[in-house]
Amino acid sequence: MTEDLRAAALEAINRSQAAADSDYPVVHLAPPVGRLNDPNGLLVEGGTYHAFYQFSPFHPHRKLVYWGHASSDDLLHWTQHEPAIIPDSYYDRSGAYSGGAVVLDEDEACGLPASSRYQFFYTGNLKDPVTDERTASQCLVTSPDLERFTKWPDNPLLPAHPAGYTAHFRDPQVWRDPDDPGSFRMILGVQREDLTGAALLYRSEDLRSWRLEGELSFPDADGAFDHFGYMWECPGLVRLTDELTGQVRDVLIWCPQGIAPEDEGYENIFPCVYTVGCLEGTELRECDGTFAEVDRGFEFYAPQPFARRPSEPGPVLLVGWAGNASQDDQPSIETGGWVHALTVPRTVALRGGRLLQRPAVPLPADAAALSIVGRRLEGATPIRELDGHGSWHLRLEADPADARWGLRIGDEACCVTIEFLYDDDGAARLVVDRSRSRYTRHGATRTVTLPAGTPPRLEVVHDRSITELFVGDGALVFTLRSFVAPGTTGASVIGESVHPVAGCAVCFD
The missing domain is CATH 2.115.10.20 (Glycosyl hydrolase domain; family 43)
Known part of the structure; x- marks a missing residue:
């Protein structure tokens, strides 16, 4: 049969x-x-x-x-x-x-x-x-x-x-x-x-x-x-x-x-x-x-x-x-x-x-405005508007003088960190670290040298266990499976002067 x-x-x-x-x-x-x-x-x-x-x-x-x-x-x-x-x-x-x-x-x-x-x-x-x-x-x-x-x-x-x-x-x-x-x-x-x-x-x-x-x-x-x-x-x-x-x-x-x-x-x-x-x-x-x-x-x-x-x-x-x-x-x-x-x-x-x-789907004009403006000299600061959400779209930018800035998804024990590091000579690197996440077998940390003149902007589409990063004007894109702790929601910013972009965040869940 x-x-x-x-x-x-x-x-x-x-x-x-x-x-x-x-x-x-x-x-x-x-x-x-x-x-x-x-x-x-x-x-x-x-x-x-x-x-x-x-x-x-x-x-x-x-x-x-x-x-x-x-x-x-x-x-x-x-x-x-x-x-x-x-x-x-x-x-x-x-x-x-x-x-x-x-x-x-x-x-x-x-x-x-x-x-x-x-x-x-x-x-x-x-x-x-x-x-x-x-x-x-x-x-x-x-x-x-x-x-x-x-x-x-x-x-x-x-x-x-x-x-x-x-x-x-x-x-x-x-x-x-x-x-x-x-x-x-x-x-x-x-x-x-x-x-x-x-x-x-x-x-x-x-x-x-x-x-x-x-x-x-x-x-x-x-x-x-x-x-x-x-x-x-x-x-x-x-x-x-x-x-x-x-x-x-x-x-x-x-x-x-x-x-x-x-x-x-x-x-x-x-x-x-x-x-x-x-x-x-x-x-x-x-x-x-x-x-x-x-x-x-x-x-x-x-x-x-x-x-x-x-x-x-x-x-x-x-x-x-x-x-x-x-x-x-x-x-x-x-x-x-x-x-x-x-x-x-x-x-x-x-x-x-x-x-x-x-x-392909831009953030709507009425997307949430984030309460993250200010100086954060140490650690990471939670983004209040994302708390309780595990699926979201976010846009951030930093002061060009900030030597280190980025985003942490998940809690400190089980997370993915996305950091931009700037040397004194102006060279810039993106470092994505998922070594403290639940999936690291095919790469735990990756460093990418940014093209000269890349604007200090980051657009993120995070969806529970998958994250896509669009850097600067979109000339650099970075996709990863981001298995943080089950049910983890929200994100935190890293850096001294990270600013929201107008119409900067929307949650999908």
Whole structure:
């Protein structure tokens, strides 16, 4: 008898007590049960945001990956729906892996029926139970209404990897070619036969028949990415106009597995980086080989932008996985039977070639004004307005002359501290210390040197067990899982002259 995988997942969800866990976030999207990882198929439709994600409802007892599905009208409060993609076909029975979405406009039928208005591309994973040999294929699911999801009858669209590459061939992202109307492009992360990472580009006019264009290359990068890690995961391209130069640029964001950590930087198990250039054919030109991490925190991976229909343009919004490989041992798996979350959506901009990220939902004009102005020569001073709340959004700034300032989340015995330290020569560092929290295995303390001229401003989105830091103008972002004492609320400021920013705090719980 064939197992009903949809019914089994729904049963696991219905039995779940995850939402009752004191660590379960209020405004960050987390799984209803089990494990969440990469965001998938993000899209905006008529003012509603839909997030799909890698979902393992039976974790840790059984590793089988579905696509979970949730929606939101305000990017803060998420409603869970039934899983959208079930790994019940011969080509994905070992898991429906990551991918992206395309939303078709009325005049973009591409010869497709109305039931195909929403297109979801993903990697079907198949492992031989005897040899463990992997087969990866690229597959399609369509939906007429984001409630019903149908696998394309001629799946897989790309049944196997091309010659010269291994079976590590995955994570399709599809977008309209802005330079060739009526044409769509796909980028895939791959591993070459010499065990180095790369990305492949495909093209299609009908979203069904795809032809290989070639490997993404960097003619002006002096070989910087020729042997850059052993596998590239979750590659994606975002087109932005640089706020300083007015030039249109293509930002490549991807996760190169296997690059070596530095004394400061790329310290996560697998990092996520970006580089900037101009995509022409298969070449990312005017890219000099410079790259940087998208997020400097302990937990961040596989970000993806929201897809939009051409008739409903809007800001570029990015969401990442607030997790990483080998981090499934977090306290929540024991206390609530769930693990991991997505970041809050972020608006993305480019300034002088540097990626800027800010929370997509700004603080409201009537946000609370904090009573924290004054001198505090020692210790930390509680923020009265946050007392009793474990989920909040906060903006602070400091006097440039203050040599040490920051924030403490939690009590002194179990806390996370965020401090800015300034040397006599003006050099500035951010130090995030979670060594006294309940989760330190993959990093207890991290120091980040701030770019010169970074304004002494800090924006924090803290949500029970996850914290996101936006420093200065958003050029530095830091995501971490912040498991302080269960049920701990509030925060305290550190420093002599910390000021609230106008409309500076709102609580979510």
